Amino acid sequence: MKRGYESSSSSPSSTFGPPQSRFKYNPEGDSQFLEDESTKFFARKKLNNWIKSVLIQLSARRGDAVMDLACGKAGDLIKWDKAKIGYYVVIGIAEGSIQDCRTRYNGDADHHQRRKKFTFPAHLICGDCCEARSDDVLANDAPFDICSCQFALHYSWSTEAWARRALANVSALLRPGAEGLEFAMVSTGYSSMKNLLKNKFHLEDAVDCPEWIVPFHVFKPLAEGYDLDIVFVKNSHEFVHEYLKKPVYVELMRRLGALGDCDQDQRRVGSSLPVFVLRVEEGERGQPDRTQGNRRRDNGKMHLSKEDILYISSEN
Ligand SMILES: C[S@@+](CC[C@H](N)C(=O)[O-])C[C@H]1O[C@@H](n2cnc3c(N)ncnc32)[C@H](O)[C@@H]1O
Numbered sequence: 001m002k003r004g005y006e007s008s009s010s011s012p013s014s015t016f017g018p019p020q021s022r023f024k025y026n027p028e029g030d031s032q033f034l035e036d037e038s039t040k041f042f043a044r045k046k047l048n049n050w051i052k053s054v055l056i057q058l059s060a061r062r063g064d065a066v067m068d069l070a071c072g073k074a075g076d077l078i079k080w081d082k083a084k085i086g087y088y089v090v091i092g093i094a095e096g097s098i099q100d101c102r103t104r105y106n107g108d109a110d111h112h113q114r115r116k117k118f119t120f121p122a123h124l125i126c127g128d129c130c131e132a133r134s135d136d137v138l139a140n141d142a143p144f145d146i147c148s149c150q151f152a153l154h155y156s157w158s159t160e161a162w163a164r165r166a167l168a169n170v171s172a173l174l175r176p177g178a179e180g181l182e183f184a185m186v187s188t189g190y191s192s193m194k195n196l197l198k199n200k201f202h203l204e205d206a207v208d209c210p211e212w213i214v215p216f217h218v219f220k221p222l223a224e225g226y227d228l229d230i231v232f233v234k235n236s237h238e239f240v241h242e243y244l245k246k247p248v249y250v251e252l253m254r255r256l257g258a259l260g261d262c263d264q265d266q267r268r269v270g271s272s273l274p275v276f277v278l279r280v281e282e283g284e285r286g287q288p289d290r291t292q293g294n295r296r297r298d299n300g301k302m303h304l305s306k307e308d309i310l311y312i313s314s315e316n
Pocket residue numbers: 069070071072073074075076091092093094097127128129130149150151152155156191205207209
């Protein structure tokens with residue numbers, strides 16, 4: 001079965017918006033400005049969630065093994081659950097966030113027990129997903145059908161060596177495809193609004209890491225050097241425009257509370273971000289090894305204790 005975006009144009013879009021600057025919140029600043037910015041922030045957050053949901057629905061298939069790189073607090077758990085994936089591995093650098101992933105996965109945060117348990121086993125890893133040995137450490141969980149990296153790809157772009165390492169890790173973890181179309185890494189680029197707002201709103205997911213610009217014309221050949229070919233790339237404005245033609249995604253946007261005047265909303269939330277999918281073509285790494293399907297899930301659990309978190313460091 002093909003992934004949902006296969007019928008879409010794969011021609012790269014030419015622009016991905018301006019470089020993201022890091023700007024500081026000025027406590028003495030104009031309160032009207034901040035109010036506008038907070039409205040923009042929440043509009044953008046809803047829109048980003050919709051884009052991630054659509055991208056996941058287009059990419060994931062029942063039973064997929066998914067690696068969520070730089071997962072934050074696993075805010076996409078429910079999205080993956082709806083896609084009926086079979087195994088979920090996350091890696092994140094912030095220990096507190098990984099602990100939050102654990103309580104979220106276990107349902108401990110849901111005091112009213114409104115939602116049923118997730119149907120797939122999970123494995124949580126705390127560490128730097130760009131570390132040279134990530135692929136070794138993760139080898140027991142691989143291969144993955146999907147490697148997802150949402151709003152985080154740019155953190156590994158401080159130097160070419162780090163960018164190469166991140167791409168090499170992703171390439172090593174993905175499963176070769178039976179029909180040449182099976183592997184994907186998805187990313188919706190990066191956000192910067194949190195830097196502007198974190199002092200004011202004390203955002204729980206604010207990240208104190210430098211954010212680097214990833215020029216797409218540099219990214220593409222570098223990724224291709226690791227067998228990762230671009231199959232789908234759009235800027236987020238194009239993406240919204242295209243998928244809002246489908247009633248099912250209009251309904252999804254309504255449910256997320258993001259439905260309004262989309263053109264206006266997009267102008268309000270600011271610059272466009274890249275949305276793209278990569279894959280490893282069949283034949284580039286030999287035949288797929290389907291026998292690994294069950295073994296890797298053994299590393300996962302349906303209920304996670306603190307001891308189940310795997311900590312990796314550069315000394316591993
Ligand atoms: C903007 S958040 C995105 C979180 C999540 N992917 C999402 O879409 O909600 C970026 C996350 O990347 C994590 N991160 C940054 N650099 C990392 C690295 N080298 N290895 C693992 N995680 C990293 C941060 O701790 C943070 O949780």
